[in-house]
Amino acid sequence: MITKTVMLINKLGIHVRPASLISKTASKYKSNFLIRKDDMEINGKSVMGIMMLGAGLGTELVLVFNGVDEQEMMEDIVELFEDKFGEE
Amino acid sequence: MKEFIGYSIAPGIIAGNVTLVEGDIFTVSKGHIKDSEVEEHIISFQNAVSQSISEIDLLLTYLETRARDEREILQSHQEILKDQILFKDVAAIIREELKPADRAVQEYFNKMIDHLSDINDVVLSQRKEDFEDIKMRIIRNMHHQDIRINDLVKENKVVVLPEIIPSLVLSIKDSHPLAVIVEKGSPHSHSAIIAKSIGIPVVFNIENALKVFKEDDFVIVYGTEGKVILEPDKNQMIEYGSLQKKAEEEFKKKITLLKTPTFTKDKTKIELMGNIEFPEECEMPEVRYIDGVGLFRTEFLYFLDNSFPSAENQFKMYKQVIQNLPKGKPVYVRTFDVGGDKLQREFGLHKEVNPNLGCRGIRFLLKYKEIFRQQIRGILMASAYGNLKIMLPMISSIKEVIESHELISQVKALLTKEKIAFNKKIEVGIMIEIPSSAILADQFAEHVDFFSIGTNDLTQYVLAADRNNEALADEYTYYDPAVIELIKTTISAGQRNNIDVKLCGEMASDPVAVPLLLGLGLRSFSANIGGIIQVKKILSRFTIAELENFYKEHQNISQEELQQAYKQLIKQ
Numbered sequence: 107m108i109t110k111t112v113m114l115i116n117k118l119g120i121h122v123r124p125a126s127l128i129s130k131t132a133s134k135y136k137s138n139f140l141i142r143k144d145d146m147e148i149n150g151k152s153v154m155g156i157m158m159l160g161a162g163l164g165t166e167l168v169l170v171f172n173g174v175d176e177q178e179m180m181e182d183i184v185e186l187f188e189d190k191f192g193e194e
Numbered sequence: 195m196k197e198f199i200g201y202s203i204a205p206g207i208i209a210g211n212v213t214l215v216e217g218d219i220f221t222v223s224k225g226h227i228k229d230s231e232v233e234e235h236i237i238s239f240q241n242a243v244s245q246s247i248s249e250i251d252l253l254l255t256y257l258e259t260r261a262r263d264e265r266e267i268l269q270s271h272q273e274i275l276k277d278q279i280l281f282k283d284v285a286a287i288i289r290e291e292l293k294p295a296d297r298a299v300q301e302y303f304n305k306m307i308d309h310l311s312d313i314n315d316v317v318l319s320q321r322k323e324d325f326e327d328i329k330m331r332i333i334r335n336m337h338h339q340d341i342r343i344n345d346l347v348k349e350n351k352v353v354v355l356p357e358i359i360p361s362l363v364l365s366i367k368d369s370h371p372l373a374v375i376v377e378k379g380s381p382h383s384h385s386a387i388i389a390k391s392i393g394i395p396v397v398f399n400i401e402n403a404l405k406v407f408k409e410d411d412f413v414i415v416y417g418t419e420g421k422v423i424l425e426p427d428k429n430q431m432i433e434y435g436s437l438q439k440k441a442e443e444e445f446k447k448k449i450t451l452l453k454t455p456t457f458t459k460d461k462t463k464i465e466l467m468g469n470i471e472f473p474e475e476c477e478m479p480e481v482r483y484i485d486g487v488g489l490f491r492t493e494f495l496y497f498l499d500n501s502f503p504s505a506e507n508q509f510k511m512y513k514q515v516i517q518n519l520p521k522g523k524p525v526y527v528r529t530f531d532v533g534g535d536k537l538q539r540e541f542g543l544h545k546e547v548n549p550n551l552g553c554r555g556i557r558f559l560l561k562y563k564e565i566f567r568q569q570i571r572g573i574l575m576a577s578a579y580g581n582l583k584i585m586l587p588m589i590s591s592i593k594e595v596i597e598s599h600e601l602i603s604q605v606k607a608l609l610t611k612e613k614i615a616f617n618k619k620i621e622v623g624i625m626i627e628i629p630s631s632a633i634l635a636d637q638f639a640e641h642v643d644f645f646s647i648g649t650n651d652l653t654q655y656v657l658a659a660d661r662n663n664e665a666l667a668d669e670y671t672y673y674d675p676a677v678i679e680l681i682k683t684t685i686s687a688g689q690r691n692n693i694d695v696k697l698c699g700e701m702a703s704d705p706v707a708v709p710l711l712l713g714l715g716l717r718s719f720s721a722n723i724g725g726i727i728q729v730k731k732i733l734s735r736f737t738i739a740e741l742e743n744f745y746k747e748h749q750n751i752s753q754e755e756l757q758q759a760y761k762q763l764i765k766q
Contacts, residue, residue, distance in 0.1 A: 122324040123266055126273035152279040153270070160310055 107172040108180050116190035119162035124191040129153045137173025195427045198400045201381045202420030206395035207438050209414040210372040212407045213351040223294035235288045235295040242335040247275050271328050296336050303329035327380040334359050354403050358385045367392040373415040377403040452483035460737035465718040473515045480726045486523035488720020489698040502565045508572025516580030524581040527573050531555045531587040555588025570605045577617035589624040589631050595641045627651035632680035635687035649699030653677050672701045673753040685715040706760045708732045713741035
């Protein structure tokens with residue numbers, strides 16, 4: 107299991123486009139993927155779940171990867187956050 | 195005086211008194227369902243979700259050459275619709291709380307919207323509209339009802355509505371209001387696309403419009419800016435007066451330009467037609483006053499209620515188009531160009547790994563002949579009322595042309611037997627958009643009455659570059675010498691065999707490419723509505739001889755240089 111904390115640095119936060127980007131990317135991997143925010147925990151492969159986090163600029167999220175391809179999955183997902191989901 | 199800003203949907207400036215249409219247009223069912231009805235409601239929800247997904251597919255097809263942002267938003271809406279969590283949660287509301295399906299959807303999304311509103315983040319809470327949009331789409335697909343509010347809307351008023359759906363846009367148009375203001379509405383919706391064609395200013399997303407405006411309030415609507423001014427002051431009225439006068443003059447100028455036949459500088463007659471998607475678009479001046487409709491896409495027919503309409507219903511729509519145009523002007527009806535990938539569920543087709551190289555266009559039609567027959571019958575019946583032509587998409591072999599002709603003859607024979615009138619000499623042509631048909635254009639010419647070059651697909655297939663793949667944006671270009679060569683081949687095959695060659699792809703709407711095409715010998719263009727004025731101006735600027743020479747001098751340079759050279763040419 108890998109746990110990684112990320113900070114949202116894109117201006118618009120996780121709106122529908124980044125949410126679908128995250129879930130699409132995550133769905134390419136076999137491992138489980140959870141996202142935690144405060145006391146909320148959701149399945150990172152679900153767009154609805156991600157949107158429900160209501161994560162805006164500056165929010166801290168804990169990403170939890172668990173499974174056979176967790177390393178690759180983590181790298182791929184973290185890159186999306188660092189890349190600000192291709193925005194700006 | 196107060197000013198409100200929303201989304202600009204359709205241009206124009208108008209002042210008048212408002213009339214409010216109140217109440218929730220999407221009233222959902224009340225009460226509870228019985229245990230025995232649970233499954234039925236879950237299925238109805240599932241069907242509405244599938245319909246919403248295919249509806250967006252078709253919207254995406256429509257938007258393929260347009261705004262990238264809109265495409266991305268719609269694609270993410272599809273992701274949400276496909277989300278298992280959405281299905282599970284709504285099914286749980288239906289099963290456990292015994293709520294009717296439409297109400298379950300409404301409550302589910304409203305909860306989500308409330309949740310987002312609670313979050314202390316202005317930017318994110320503005321994103322509620324995505325959920326509103328998806329919610330409305332599902333509920334609309336569940337209800338199927340045609341809402342008519344003619345009785346509520348009065349003529350010569352600015353209509354203010356809480357929300358809007360496509361059938362409502364059309365019924366509003368029939369009651370001739372001055373302008374339309376919608377409280378909630380997405381610029382990416384099907385309604386927005388239709389609203390652009392009704393010829394009056396339309397503004398979406400004026401928050402709390404029904405609360406801030408009172409019946410008979412005086413407003414100025416600036417459609418182009420998406421602005422509404424409530425109780426304007428004296429200066430604003432003066433400004434409105436002068437802007438309106440200017441707009442009227444410009445409109446008159448535009449009409450005069452559109453009505454003038456198109457000639458090149460050396461007086462060669464050029465045919466300029468428009469591409470339309472919905473029957474209503476033929477009422478726009480850009481289409482009415484030019485030489486006809488060079489491409490009437492018919493995929494919308496499926497899109498209206500997610501099934502293929504009967505010949506009878508299609509007949510009514512084709513007739514509407516032809517009767518709304520001045521007599522004699524041609525309408526080239528392209529038969530359904532849908533891919534099996536969009537209709538997997540309905541036809542039990544296998545998922546295609548590569549839908550662009552799959553069962554689409556004529557291949558789909560020849561496989562599902564009843565759909566093809568119904569459409570041909572509809573077109574033939576309407577051909578008794580005007581100059582309709584049949585245009586077959588995605589033709590790659592002569593066999594497909596022959597098979598299509600056989601089917602058309604059968605339908606004609608049946609109509610004759612039934613004593614139903616139609617144009618016995620209706621022209622049948624093909625789209626040249628697959629390289630094989632361009633390469634052998636001479637052979638195809640013997641079997642058809644005209645060619646229409648579809649540059650979007652032709653470019654994609656010649657260069658094996660998906661036009662929606664951004665990484666290939668440089669590779670996908672119709673300035674490529676191989677694409678130009680095939681356009682040339684097609685034009686000269688048409689000349690040799692004495693059949694008309696038209697071009698209805700994106701290239702005909704590109705002012706830079708128009709002089710190139712004229713130089714290659716093209717004399718018939720069908721452009722997107724938005725591009726018609728500009729293309730018309732370009733067409734009259736040069737002589738044919740000058741453009742032929744220009745092409746000869748520049749034909750051996752790279753595609754980037756070629757595009758640059760033509761950019762320079764039209765700048766002069």
